[in-house]
Structure formats: C-alpha cells, structure tokens
Amino acid sequence: MTERIRHDGIVVVGAGLAGLTAALAAAPARVLVLTEAPLNAGCSSAWAQGGMAAALSPDDAPELHAADTVAAGAGLVNAAMARLLAEEGPAAVRALADLGAPFDRTESGAFAQSLEAAHGKARVARVKGDQAGRAIMEAVSVAVLAAPHVQVRTGAKLTGLLQEESGRIRGVLALIDGRPVEITARAVVLATGGVGGLYAITTTPAELKGEGLGLAALAGARIADPEFVQFHPTAIDIARDPAPLATEALRGEGAVLVNADGERFMDRYHPAGELAPRDVVARAIHAEREAGRGAFLDAREAAGKHFPDEFPTVFAACLSGGVDPRKQPIPVTPACHYHMGGIATDADGATSLPGLFAAGECASTGVHGANRLASNSLLEAAVFGARAGRAAATQNDAKGPFTAVTAAELPPVALQALREAMSRDAGVIRDAAGLTRLLDLIDALEAAHGRSAPLVAARLVAACALARRESRGGHFRADFPGRAEPVRTVVTLPALERPGLRFAAE
Structure with missing residues (x-):
C-alpha cells in the first residue's frame, strides 16, 4: 500500500550542492530533502576536485569571468546567465566559507586561487589542492542538518512525479526504505545530478543515470542541449x-x-x-x-x-x-564528466512545467553552452541552487486532481549494455552510423524492458546528437567536423518520437 504524505512546503530531490543550497535558501518555508544515498555520498559535488571559479582577487572582475565562460561555451552560452553567475559568484563562495568550507588562503588571508584551462586569470578557489568538493559538502551538510526548516530523508529513491492535467507538478513518488510513498508539496526542486552512470567510463558516481532528467521529460518538460556532454580529459x-x-x-x-x-x-x-x-x-x-x-x-x-x-x-x-x-x-x-544539457530553466530554476524547478547538473540554465568552463559547475550549483530554492518557496499550494508519471526499471544487464554503447557511440567522437546504432539499441531495450528514465535520458542525448550536424564544444561529429549556425537545442520528448523525424535545433 502506498503511504500518502501532504508536505506543506517544498520537496528537494537530491543532496548535492545544488539541492542542499536550495534547501537552505528556501527558509523559512519547510523543506523535505529526499536522497537515496547518505549525505556526501552518491553526488558529484562531493567528488569535485578543482574548486569554485569566482572573481575574488583585485586583478579580476566578474566581467572577465563571464567573458571566459562565454568563450569556452563555443557560441551557445546565454550571456545574461553567464553574467549573473559571475556577478553572484564571489558572494556564493564567501557564503560557503562562512558556513565553514575551509578554502585555501594566502598568508594575508585572501583566497588562494589556481589557474585552470581556458581561464584568463587564476580564479579557482580550492581546498588542499584537490579536496574542494568534499570539504564544501561537509560544511553545507552540517548547516542543513542544523537548519530547523529542513528535514532530510535518506534511502529515498525518486520513482515518479505527480502531475495535474494542466501540467502542473504537485509532488513526487518515491521509494523510502523500500516502501512506496506519495508526497504532495507546493513545489518540487529536482537536483538529481547528471548522466555519468549512462557511460561505461565516467568520473561521476555510477548512481547518476539521468533519472530526474528522464522523468521530467516524460512529464513534458522542455529539455535543452542534451547532446552536449563534457568528457574530462584526464581520468x-x-x-x-x-x-x-x-x-x-x-x-x-x-x-x-x-x-x-x-x-x-x-x-x-x-x-x-x-x-x-x-x-x-x-x-x-x-x-x-x-x-x-x-x-x-x-x-x-x-x-x-x-x-x-x-x-x-x-x-x-x-x-x-x-x-x-x-x-x-x-x-x-x-571519461564522461559533466552534462551541459538538461531540464531547461530560467534564472530562478523554473522549468516549463509550473511547480517544477531544477538546479545543478540536471538543469540547463544556458550558462555552460557547448563546453563548460573548468570549475564553473560547483559555482553554478551554489548560485542557481539558491535562486531555485528561494523561487520554489514562493509557490502556492494547489488542490486539483493529479496522476503519477512513472517509468520502468532497467535491469543491470541492460544498463551495462547501454553504458557500453553510450561510451562507444555517443562519446568523445560521434557519427551518424554510431548514433543510429545507439538509438536502435535504445529502441530494443525499451521494447524488452519498458520505458525507463535512464533510457529516456540516453535517447535525448543520442537523438539530439544525431540531429546536430556539426561539431561544437563537447559534441564532435567525425562526419560533420565543421560548425553551423550557433543555435541551442530545445525539445520535448514527443518531438523525438515522431516516426522518421529529423528535427533541426530550434
């Protein structure tokens, strides 16, 4: 029997930096954080090594950081979003330091900052060289556990979204300690991470299989730039x-x-x-x-x-x-390292579905374009996580009838076949033959096992990679090595499912 909970507040799914920052920023609204893994486990934030990029030194400026972000994004960065990220970035880093994140300091007490690829300045604040993610997450986790407005439920796996006929999201379905639970809420913030677990070679936790992205797509949310996957050079x-x-x-x-x-x-x-x-x-x-x-x-x-x-x-x-x-x-x-694409959001994390917000790697704000600038991911999680939490907390409750949007489970053997095919055919080098072969496999796996959220996420990556007949940023087509017009992809799942459709980026 399904337990039913009416939560008078917002539900945050995911306990990486974006999710926990959203939870803290939503105060005084009540927040229920759902995470399958214990805090500081199963999220990419805790594994991040490089640090957080921000214009913290006297010889740097947000305009310079924004310009480097735009340049790295290969023509697809939303410049307004890049400016917002760069302008709010220094305050976000200082706020984390105030929570206890032990950033490296110079003898004068200033943030010690490193130079990373494609940055014009040394602007990456780090912790003990390569421990920024874990140290930041430890500090934020302590703050969340101490916050009176936040309740954290571990052992909670997202299995569906509750949706009204109008499209409004009313809550979530989850397995909590193995028991099905239906939770209604004023708003839902998805902070479910990236798609690294869809690849055989990845630097991210294998649990991150694009399931928040897949469920949002099944509910009809607009998805932006899913073909753009960043492969870290040095796994x-x-x-x-x-x-x-x-x-x-x-x-x-x-x-x-x-x-x-x-x-x-x-x-x-x-x-x-x-x-x-x-x-x-x-x-x-x-x-x-x-x-x-x-x-x-x-x-x-x-x-x-x-x-x-x-x-x-x-x-x-x-x-x-x-x-x-x-x-x-x-x-x-x-190795697969970061997904630039995701659920399309505005500057406050709002998706195309009322009541549904997204933040962190599962979201696409447009700030990364076709190629994320090094160490902008933790910064984006902090800046846009906070914005999403504040915005979600302002939502009013709804009382209309709703149904559940759910997905099938993908067996381990099928998942491994998908991972190997994704690394082979939607990896560093792509072409039409490989992407078509991959889509054929996804069709076969869906026919055999039902429509699962990981298969939906994989389809989004593969179909949009096939449709983008150019090479740009993290997306390289051996059969189309040149560049076309710099246009972002924005799609919904039904657009990928019309027989014979070959859509253009729009």
Whole structure:
C-alpha cells in the first residue's frame, strides 16, 4: 500500500550542492530533502576536485569571468546567465566559507586561487589542492542538518512525479526504505545530478543515470542541449568504475601530457597546449590513444615530492592502481564528466512545467553552452541552487486532481549494455552510423524492458546528437567536423518520437 504524505512546503530531490543550497535558501518555508544515498555520498559535488571559479582577487572582475565562460561555451552560452553567475559568484563562495568550507588562503588571508584551462586569470578557489568538493559538502551538510526548516530523508529513491492535467507538478513518488510513498508539496526542486552512470567510463558516481532528467521529460518538460556532454580529459586509467579523476589543477600547476615515448603532444593540437579547452584536450588524448601512442599526465616536476600534500586525493587514487605519480607519469583517458544539457530553466530554476524547478547538473540554465568552463559547475550549483530554492518557496499550494508519471526499471544487464554503447557511440567522437546504432539499441531495450528514465535520458542525448550536424564544444561529429549556425537545442520528448523525424535545433 502506498503511504500518502501532504508536505506543506517544498520537496528537494537530491543532496548535492545544488539541492542542499536550495534547501537552505528556501527558509523559512519547510523543506523535505529526499536522497537515496547518505549525505556526501552518491553526488558529484562531493567528488569535485578543482574548486569554485569566482572573481575574488583585485586583478579580476566578474566581467572577465563571464567573458571566459562565454568563450569556452563555443557560441551557445546565454550571456545574461553567464553574467549573473559571475556577478553572484564571489558572494556564493564567501557564503560557503562562512558556513565553514575551509578554502585555501594566502598568508594575508585572501583566497588562494589556481589557474585552470581556458581561464584568463587564476580564479579557482580550492581546498588542499584537490579536496574542494568534499570539504564544501561537509560544511553545507552540517548547516542543513542544523537548519530547523529542513528535514532530510535518506534511502529515498525518486520513482515518479505527480502531475495535474494542466501540467502542473504537485509532488513526487518515491521509494523510502523500500516502501512506496506519495508526497504532495507546493513545489518540487529536482537536483538529481547528471548522466555519468549512462557511460561505461565516467568520473561521476555510477548512481547518476539521468533519472530526474528522464522523468521530467516524460512529464513534458522542455529539455535543452542534451547532446552536449563534457568528457574530462584526464581520468586515471587504472580499470576502476567510476574512474578516479586527475584534477585540471595539476595542469594549471605545470603538469604536461606525454605519450608512451615521453613526447609532449598537446602543442600539435592547440596553441594553448595543456591549458586548451577541455573538449580539445579530450579529443587529443583520444587521438593519441587510438593511434596506439598512449597518453600520460606527467606531474613529476610540477608536483613531485609534494604530491601527497598538495593533491592527496589524486595521489591516493594513483597508488591504489599501482602508480606512484612522484616517480612515473599517470595513465589517463577521457571519461564522461559533466552534462551541459538538461531540464531547461530560467534564472530562478523554473522549468516549463509550473511547480517544477531544477538546479545543478540536471538543469540547463544556458550558462555552460557547448563546453563548460573548468570549475564553473560547483559555482553554478551554489548560485542557481539558491535562486531555485528561494523561487520554489514562493509557490502556492494547489488542490486539483493529479496522476503519477512513472517509468520502468532497467535491469543491470541492460544498463551495462547501454553504458557500453553510450561510451562507444555517443562519446568523445560521434557519427551518424554510431548514433543510429545507439538509438536502435535504445529502441530494443525499451521494447524488452519498458520505458525507463535512464533510457529516456540516453535517447535525448543520442537523438539530439544525431540531429546536430556539426561539431561544437563537447559534441564532435567525425562526419560533420565543421560548425553551423550557433543555435541551442530545445525539445520535448514527443518531438523525438515522431516516426522518421529529423528535427533541426530550434
């Protein structure tokens, strides 16, 4: 029997930085946070290494940060959103520091900041080199647990959305400790993370399979730019799932990319070398590996004997795979790292469905365009998470009848087949033949197992990648290597399901 709860407030699904920031910002409205994993587990925020980008130094400015964000996004960044992110970014970082996030400081007490790829300034605030995500999440989690207006329920898996005939979202269905629960609320904030678990090689928690994105699409929400997936160039290639990450800060500190012969190769691909945009570096490493030359990150001079102290997370990961980065180069491979696309939202996290908000990686604000600028993800989660929480808290209750939008479960064997196909056919290099093969597999899996949220999310990525007949940012088509007009994709799920449809980005 399904338990029914009427929650007089908002429901936040997901406990990464976006979700918890939304919960804190919604005060004094009552907030129920639902998370399948314990706090600080199962979310990409806690795994983030690089830090938070923000114009915090006297020689930097939000306008410069916004300009770098727009440039990295390869023509598809919403410039107004980039300005908002950059302008509110410094206050967001300081607010996290006030909560107890132990950002590295200079001797004068200022934020110590690192240079990362495609930034014109050293503006990435970090914690102990590579521990920003976990340290920030620990501080925010303590604040959430202490907040009288927030209740956190762990062991809660999202299984559906409650929706009126008008389209308004009224609440969620969830399995809480294995029991079905129907929760009505004034508004729902989805902060369910990205799609890394749809790929066989990923740096994100495998639990993140695009399920919030898939359920929102099934409910009719507009989806923006789902084809744009960022592949981090330097996942550590030691046969672990998920793959550990060698933070971009290492290259910012002077680490270089070499092949098996010890030859530096990035200058052959981009004048900025190791600090080229992530999509360029990822394709360069992919090309070197495909050519049989291998790819390695050599940090022996950049970090050397200081590696254990300056980058302890990377150091421990390397040692676990039998690599001592003080003495040998680190084997690296591109891996699914971040989804630029997602549920389309405005500046306050509102989706196209009344009562439904989204924030963090499952949302698409337009701030990342075709290629996210390094260390803008935690910043976006904090800035737009807070905006979504405040906006959701202003929603009025509704009392009309509703039905449940649900999805089937995808068995583990089928999920693994999907993951392997996504890495092969919707990965760093794509073409029509591979994407068509992938869509055929998705059709077959749906026919066999029903429509699941991960399959819906995968379809969005694959179908929109097939429709975008150009190469831009994280989306590279071997059969269409040039660029077309810079137009964002905005679709709803029914648009992907009309037989024979070949839609254009709109």
